[in-house]
Amino acid sequence: MKNKGEILATILNEQGNCYFFLHNTKEKGIAEQIMREGFVFENQLPHSSDRVNPNEPIEITYFLFQRKDYGTFTIIIAIPKSTYDFYTRCSNENDTGLEEVITITEPYIGDNDELIYTISPKHIYGYFNNKTGDFIRNEIWDPGFIASLFISAEE
Numbered sequence: 001m002k003n004k005g006e007i008l009a010t011i012l013n014e015q016g017n018c019y020f021f022l023h024n025t026k027e028k029g030i031a032e033q034i035m036r037e038g039f040v041f042e043n044q045l046p047h048s049s050d051r052v053n054p055n056e057p058i059e060i061t062y063f064l065f066q067r068k069d070y071g072t073f074t075i076i077i078a079i080p081k082s083t084y085d086f087y088t089r090c091s092n093e094n095d096t097g098l099e100e101v102i103t104i105t106e107p108y109i110g111d112n113d114e115l116i117y118t119i120s121p122k123h124i125y126g127y128f129n130n131k132t133g134d135f136i137r138n139e140i141w142d143p144g145f146i147a148s149l150f151i152s153a154e155e
Contacts, residue, residue, distance in 0.1 A: 005061025008074070008128050011135045012054030015125065018078040018143070021049040022063055024130075026071035031127040034075050035138040039119040042110055044099060049077060064130055078125035080143050087147070104147050120147055 002010070012020050023039065025031055041048035050067070052060050064074065079087075079102075091098045100107065103117035110116040122145035126137040 003061055004128075004130055004133055005059075005064050006057040007133050008064070008135075009054050009057035009060045011128065012052070012060075012076070012078075015078055015143075016054075017082075018080050018125075019051060019084045020054060020125075021045060021051050021077040021079075022060075022067075023049040023075040023077070024067045024070035025073050025075060028073055028129075031073040031075060031136075034121070035124050035126065035136075035140070036121055037118075038104060038121045039075060039077060039124060040116060041099075041119070042112060042116055043114040044097070045102075045117075045119075049075075068130065072130045074128040074130060076125040076127060077119060077123055078141065078143075079123050083143075083146055102147050120145060123147075 012018075023041075025034070039049075050063050052063055054060070067074075087098055087101045090101045094101075099115070099117045102119060102123075104120045105118040107115040107117050121138065121140055122142040124138045125141050126135055128135050
């Protein structure tokens with residue numbers, strides 16, 4: 001019988017050519033809201049999520065164990081490698097952070113005096129229930145989507 005990390009790794013491998021970032025939350029309603037409205041995060045994406053490799057189920061199992069206190073529902077951000085590489089090139093060419101390129105809203109200063117960004121719901125692949133092993137796919141996830149707020153401002 002597979003453990004939850006192996007199950008999640010199998011789900012991620014179905015998409016293959018993406019970079020995956022995971023974030024846990026305690027409430028199913030919040031997971032569903034993130035799928036509809038996007039993932040709001042502070043300062044830098046690695047401060048609010050963990051990048052995982054679907055070819056390393058033990059890494060995913062470790063993530064689920066380490067982050068279990070943050071909640072049962074694991075949000076899966078899946079950005080195709082070609083899109084992520086495009087974001088990185090834009091970031092480098094414009095001497096700005098990746099977060100400035102990837103956000104779909106104007107950044108604003110949050111309660112902790114840090115910039116707040118939003119990843120499009122089109123980059124949210126779905127969420128995984130760590131208790132049941134169920135995966136709920138986000139119907140609006142779009143592997144062809146490219147955030148354009150920053151790009152439009154630069155043109």
